[in-house]
Amino acid sequence: MTEEVLKVENLNKFYGDWQVLHGINFDLKKGEVVTLLGPSGSGKSTLLRTLNGLEDYQSGAIYFHGKKIDPSPKNWQLLRQKIGMVFQSYDLFPNLSVMENILLAPVKVQKRNEADVKKEAEELLRRVGLEGYANSYPRELSGGQKQRVAIVRALAMNPEIMLFDEITASLDPEMVRGVQEIVEDLSKHDHMTMIIVTHQMNFAAKIADEVLFLEDGKILEDTPGNEFFKNPKTQRAREFLDSMDF
Ligand SMILES: Nc1ncnc2c1ncn2[C@@H]1O[C@H](COP(=O)(O)OP(=O)(O)O)[C@@H](O)[C@H]1O
Numbered sequence: 001m002t003e004e005v006l007k008v009e010n011l012n013k014f015y016g017d018w019q020v021l022h023g024i025n026f027d028l029k030k031g032e033v034v035t036l037l038g039p040s041g042s043g044k045s046t047l048l049r050t051l052n053g054l055e056d057y058q059s060g061a062i063y064f065h066g067k068k069i070d071p072s073p074k075n076w077q078l079l080r081q082k083i084g085m086v087f088q089s090y091d092l093f094p095n096l097s098v099m100e101n102i103l104l105a106p107v108k109v110q111k112r113n114e115a116d117v118k119k120e121a122e123e124l125l126r127r128v129g130l131e132g133y134a135n136s137y138p139r140e141l142s143g144g145q146k147q148r149v150a151i152v153r154a155l156a157m158n159p160e161i162m163l164f165d166e167i168t169a170s171l172d173p174e175m176v177r178g179v180q181e182i183v184e185d186l187s188k189h190d191h192m193t194m195i196i197v198t199h200q201m202n203f204a205a206k207i208a209d210e211v212l213f214l215e216d217g218k219i220l221e222d223t224p225g226n227e228f229f230k231n232p233k234t235q236r237a238r239e240f241l242d243s244m245d246f
């Protein structure tokens with residue numbers, strides 16, 4: 001049986017009086033790629049942020065390797081080292097070089113040996129096609145290059161899970177493919193466990209082991225990727241796929 005890395009149990013989240021996530025249940029197995037799909041405002045980003053301790057929740061539980069997560073800020077600080085996240089907006093530090101951006105958390109937070117991390121970082125930069133950019137600054141890079149640095153920065157923490165929130169949404173069309181290929185490579189060659197939010201249906205169809213389709217903060221369906229794109233269970237998901245020109 002494949003090992004369960006993350007399990008979400010009846011999770012409910014409110015912003016004030018208003019409920020944004022309703023009774024969310026799913027699990028994520030080692031090496032699995034779960035893709036969150038759904039219309040804008042359905043709660044995809046909120047769910048990902050909750051899984052990274054950036055949002056609180058009012059009831060339900062999240063389990064990491066079978067152990068219920070204690071949602072204290074201090075504990076999330078530790079867990080966040082194992083659950084990497086990349087956002088649409090890169091969020092690189094503009095005043096730090098590419099290498100300084102990458103080294104910051106592994107050296108300052110994880111207290112790892114700087115020379116060791118640097119070696120790993122150089123290897124990762126080579127892998128994403130950014131060899132020779134270690135001393136560049138974010139402003140000197142294209143959007144696609146910045147997003148690759150953001151991915152490398154998250155990977156340099158050696159996370160067990162990667163969360164990707166629409167990481168190609170701000171990129172020029174010709175940059176999208178290269179970033180998607182990096183994510184595909186992480187799945188195929190590293191068997192990285194991932195949760196991906198994307199509006200690129202071709203990419204989702206290629207990479208998703210499991211699709212969670214959300215609307216209004218509820219999971220309307222939880223369907224294997226190879227079935228979802230051919231034959232979704234719900235009419236709503238069918239309409240969504242049709243509207244995406246897929
Ligand atoms: N900080 C916040 N306070 C109040 N409402 C929010 C906040 N962040 C998001 N929302 C609302 O929660 C809903 C889900 O948002 P979000 O998770 O960003 O959806 P998605 O990523 O699927 O587009 C939306 O209606 C959004 O307006």
Ligand SMILES: [Mg+2]
Nearest residue numbers: 044045046166
């Ligand atoms: Mg979002």
